[in-house]
Amino acid sequence: MADMSYKEITSNGLWKNNAALVQLLGLCPLLAVTGSVVNALGLGLATMLVLIGSNVAVSLIRKKVSDAVKIPAFVMIIATFTTCTELLMKAFTYELYLILGIFIPLIVTNCAILGRAEAFASKNNVISSALDGFMMGAGFAVVLLVIGTIREIFGVGTIFANMDLLFGPIAANWTINLFGEGYGFLILVLPPGAFIVTGMLIALKNIVDSKLEQLDAAKKEPLVKGAKRMRTTGTIS
Amino acid sequence: MLVKSIRFNSFVLGIFALITAALLSFTYEGTKERIAEAKREVAKRALLEIIPLTRHDNDVLGDTVKIPKEYLSILGIKNGEINLARSKDELIAIIVPSIAPDGYSGKIQMLVGINVDGTIAGVRVISHNETPGLGDKIDLKKNDWILDFNGKSLENPKPKYWKVKKDKGSFDQLTGATITPRAVVTQVLRTLQYFEKDKVRLLEEAKLQNSTKNAPSIEAPING
Numbered sequence: 063m064a065d066m067s068y069k070e071i072t073s074n075g076l077w078k079n080n081a082a083l084v085q086l087l088g089l090c091p092l093l094a095v096t097g098s099v100v101n102a103l104g105l106g107l108a109t110m111l112v113l114i115g116s117n118v119a120v121s122l123i124r125k126k127v128s129d130a131v132k133i134p135a136f137v138m139i140i141a142t143f144t145t146c147t148e149l150l151m152k153a154f155t156y157e158l159y160l161i162l163g164i165f166i167p168l169i170v171t172n173c174a175i176l177g178r179a180e181a182f183a184s185k186n187n188v189i190s191s192a193l194d195g196f197m198m199g200a201g202f203a204v205v206l207l208v209i210g211t212i213r214e215i216f217g218v219g220t221i222f223a224n225m226d227l228l229f230g231p232i233a234a235n236w237t238i239n240l241f242g243e244g245y246g247f248l249i250l251v252l253p254p255g256a257f258i259v260t261g262m263l264i265a266l267k268n269i270v271d272s273k274l275e276q277l278d279a280a281k282k283e284p285l286v287k288g289a290k291r292m293r294t295t296g297t298i299s
Numbered sequence: 300m301l302v303k304s305i306r307f308n309s310f311v312l313g314i315f316a317l318i319t320a321a322l323l324s325f326t327y328e329g330t331k332e333r334i335a336e337a338k339r340e341v342a343k344r345a346l347l348e349i350i351p352l353t354r355h356d357n358d359v360l361g362d363t364v365k366i367p368k369e370y371l372s373i374l375g376i377k378n379g380e381i382n383l384a385r386s387k388d389e390l391i392a393i394i395v396p397s398i399a400p401d402g403y404s405g406k407i408q409m410l411v412g413i414n415v416d417g418t419i420a421g422v423r424v425i426s427h428n429e430t431p432g433l434g435d436k437i438d439l440k441k442n443d444w445i446l447d448f449n450g451k452s453l454e455n456p457k458p459k460y461w462k463v464k465k466d467k468g469s470f471d472q473l474t475g476a477t478i479t480p481r482a483v484v485t486q487v488l489r490t491l492q493y494f495e496k497d498k499v500r501l502l503e504e505a506k507l508q509n510s511t512k513n514a515p516s517i518e519a520p521i522n523g
Contacts, residue, residue: 097431131308135315142319146326153330156337160426218432251431 066186068193075197082205082260083267087174091165092206093256097217100224102210104158105165106203108147110196112169113178115143117195120183136179137170144170158227174202209259217255219245346382348439349412349421350392355384359394364504366395373493375400375486383505384412390505392420395494399486403478404428407437411490415502418452422487427479434479444473444480453491461488 066074081087088109095101119139127135148166151159159166169175178198183191215221219241225233249255339360346359363380371377375398382394392414399407407427412420422445429435436442447470462468463480472480494501 127311128304128308130304131312134312138312138315138319142322145323149326149330149334153333153337156334156341160341246432248430248432 066190068190071190071194072197075194075199076201076204077267080201080205080267081174081198082202083264085174085177087177088172088202089260091168091172092202092209093253093260095162095165096206096209096213096256096259097251098214098224099207099210099222100158100227101161102206103203104151104155104162104228105169106199106206108151108162108166109169109172109175110199110203111147112140112143113175113199113202114192114195115146116140116175116179117183117191118188119143120179121186121188121191124184132184133180136176136184140175140179141170155228161227174198205263208263209256212259213250213255215240217247217250219247345410345423345425346394348423349394349410350384355386355391357383357385357388359384362508364393364501364508367497367500370493370497373489374398375406375489381501383508385505385509388509390415390502390509393494393501394420395490397486397490399482401478401482401485402427402429403434403476403482404430407479407482407486409483409486411487413491413494416452417454417491417494417498418450419448419487419491421446422448422483424483429479430476433473433476436473436476437479437483442473444471445483447471448487453488453495458488458492461485 075081079085082089082092091105091109095105116136116139120136123135144167147169148159151162151166178194182194186194211221214223219239221238221240222233222236225236250259343360350359359382362383362385364383366374366376366379366381371379374395376396379396381396383390384392384394392412394410394412397409397411399409405428407429408425410423410425412422414420423439424437424445427435427437429437436444439445456469460467460469461484463470463472463477463484465472465477466481468484470480470484
């Protein structure tokens with residue numbers, strides 16, 4: 063674990079050990095705010111920011127803090143970064159902040175963040191930790207974004223609605239209305255929709271993983287050939 | 300040994316607390332003004348939607364009157380101020396904050412604009428937790444149901460008909476949602492009734508503020 067290559071860190075964060083789909087951490091905000099693309103993107107970016115900041119800070123102090131006070135120190139760091147992010151969002155994207163509401167301060171309780179601080183940043187150098195924070199955050203944000211997109215498209219029939227909350231007035235008419243006015247598929251907008259979509263994504267990831275494994279196995283097979291044991295049971299026709 | 304370790308650890312944590320507190324106060328100081336600005340901006344936009352700039356020429360956001368304590372419970376709020384809209388120094392409408400306590404999922408926070416003649420200038424929902432797709436049609440972004448209130452008053456319809464059609468009133472309910480519009484209609488009615496009771500004092504107060512503000516330059520405003 064101590065010396066992972068950057069490639070490994072990247073694939074870990076984005077796919078193999080994805081915070082949302084594999085570790086299933088931070089599900090509460092994941093399920094609650096992914097009703098639309100803009101909400102998902104807002105929370106994803108905020109979480110990523112906190113994750114990078116806390117990983118770097120934890121890595122910087124990893125040799126100076128004894129085990130006894132490690133956790134309180136980490137919590138203090140994470141709380142600070144979360145509050146800073148909250149203030150910044152209030153200052154620059156106030157209306158988005160109003161929508162995301164309690165879930166911004168709640169980033170502090172996202173286990174993915176304390177988990178990365180404890181499991182990775184406290185054992186690795188600053189650059190690896192920053193990259194890990196970025197990749198873990200990106201993995202989380204991408205999942206949020208995918209769920210948000212699916213729920214927005216099929217739930218309300220739009221995509222990129224209200225993007226001006228995040229990108230300012232230029233984005234005011236980015237909204238694409240896919241199925242015409244009045245379309246709505248309520249269950250996807252409501253919390254059960256979040257569970258359903260997340261479940262399907264996890265299933266999809268498992269399918270892809272097992273396909274990849276099969277491919278790998280198929281590739282390896284020729285090497286084993288020739289060294290096979292003789293068949294000793296059954297009939298040979 | 301133990302004492303030494305405790306001392307060392309508390310020292311480290313203390314330093315930490317100092318650094319993080321410093322970082323926080325730094326960010327706070329840096330963003331304080333922008334946040335206040337953003338808050339004002341949002342509040343102002345809601346007010347301007349109800350009473351557009353074509354109808355008034357004063358600073359609605361800054362022109363306020365306190366709501367007396369005895370009326371706070373009718374309006375469902377803990378504290379708040381009424382914004383006054385004037386045109387040529389004459390009061391034309393007031394905007395009252397009001398909260399319906401009985402939405403489908405919690406409180407529905409609204410702004411109710413009332414013209415001085417007692418008709419509704421406009422109602423906007425500021426925040427709510429109603430069901431997306433059903434109850435959230437009270438939000439103008441989703442549906443123009445809320446515009447139905449424009450021009451209504453305690454005379455039209457009579458208070459007994461300030462209900463949704465399902466309850467034999469004269470307001471449409473929303474498809475799939477009755478509780479939400481019921482709550483909104485009732486609260487708008489309560490707000491109108493508040494205005495009825497407090498009208499005399501409000502007009503008096505508004506006139507007073509006006510004359511103290513522009514005392515030397517302008518003769519007594521003609522007011523209705």
